[in-house]
Amino acid sequence: MKLLLISLLVLGRVTLAFEKPFIPLNWTTLAACAVDDATRILAGDVTTVSPTNTPAECVSSCAAAGFGYAGVEFGNECHCGTGFDEALVAAPPDGCNMACAGDETLACGGPWGIQVYTFPALRPGAWTYLGCTVDTGAAPAFVDAALQEPFASTLDAVNQCLQACARGGFAFAGVEDAGNCQCSGAGVAAGAAAAAEAECDSLCPLPGDAGFEFCGGVDRLAVYKLTG
Incomplete structure (x- = not known):
């Protein structure tokens, strides 16, 4: 059993158990984990590398800058955008298994795996x-x-x-x-x-x-x- 566990860790196939993140400002999750690429799936992508990155911090910073879409990736990356340049494609189950730089109990995407959030413009009363x-x-x-x-x-x-x-x-x-x-x-x-x-x-x-x-x-x- 111990040998099997070590093998799985080496192969990178262990999916860590992360807590469900708090998403502020009435934003919602569009994709729990989507495939990103070098051209970026978010339109007008503005990327910030933050040592305190979390989904909540990223959403708040994107909202403050006037963006309606946000995504966390590679642990410390926050992506802000205005829409999509590509259709969202679901990443493998372990595609977003990197801990957030600002809170290791939360997931913040992975290598080319992005968690995407948006401001729900169709919310009641708006x-x-x-x-x-x-x-x-x-x-x-x-x-x-x-x-x-x-x-x-x-x-x-x-x-x-x-x-x-x-x-x-x-x-x-x-x-x-x-x-x-x-x-x-x-x-x-x-x-x-x-x-x-x-x-x-x-x-x-x-x-x-x-x-x-x-x-x-x-x-x-x-x-x-x-x-x-």
């Missing part, structure tokens, strides 16, 4: 869904639409769009045909026509195995309003 609206070149849905640059990935697209609009100081956001994010300060145009909800049927993937969400449709804008 954004309200207003419905599916017709949006064409001749009849735009928003009065003063500010079209955002296409996201590198449509993963978690509604959340990415709401956070992008909130960072820009806009009170309205809209997602169209799974790849278009619009922001507006004035909101829906007076003459904009409502569309049936079934017409906002384009799908965007959610993180992990959570499935898909509706992300507007062809010439159909799913409209949200910041309410809190």
Whole structure:
């Protein structure tokens, strides 16, 4: 038994038992452990190496800097981002088995293994869904639409769009045909026509195995309003 245990330790196949981390500011876990790479899966990745790194410290620092996504990796790395450049791929069970530099009872990712957290922009009291609206070149849905640059990935697209609009100081956001994010300060145009909800049927993937969400449709804008 002792020889077997030593062999497993040498091979690096022992999964340490870590405590569940505290995640502050009402943030949530998007990925318990995802595969990262040299190009980084978080869009606009800003990496900080901290000797006191923990998930809570990383989330707090990313939030203070205005980012909506955070990730811990390699024990002492904190990654802040604005969305995703790649789809999240689950890492092996032992992919996030490095202790946090700031608290050895907690896990902080591993070599190319990242734990990802996000600010839930769709939380109750913050954004309200207003419905599916017709949006064409001749009849735009928003009065003063500010079209955002296409996201590198449509993963978690509604959340990415709401956070992008909130960072820009806009009170309205809209997602169209799974790849278009619009922001507006004035909101829906007076003459904009409502569309049936079934017409906002384009799908965007959610993180992990959570499935898909509706992300507007062809010439159909799913409209949200910041309410809190």
